[in-house]
Amino acid sequence: MDISDKKLQQLYSNFLEFADHMSGEYGAMEVAAIMMTQALTIYKSALSEEEYNRMVDSISAMRDQIKTFDKPVIQ
Numbered sequence: 649m650d651i652s653d654k655k656l657q658q659l660y661s662n663f664l665e666f667a668d669h670m671s672g673e674y675g676a677m678e679v680a681a682i683m684m685t686q687a688l689t690i691y692k693s694a695l696s697e698e699e700y701n702r703m704v705d706s707i708s709a710m711r712d713q714i715k716t717f718d719k720p721v722i723q
Contacts, residue, residue, distance in 0.1 A: 670679045691703050 667679055667683065688704070692700050695703060
């Protein structure tokens, strides 16, 4: 799949807006849990077992590189 940086940035912005809206209705922790579960399900469905395991290991290894949102983006 080929997707432009501009299109990917728009997807990111749209998803962030949706997550912010849902966080106001359900709470940030609940929304984050659903997002993480959905993301892992998509990876598990789209990747081989080896690729999936590498992806999960990569996510775990990057845990200290994750940045926080400036408040009040997600409440």
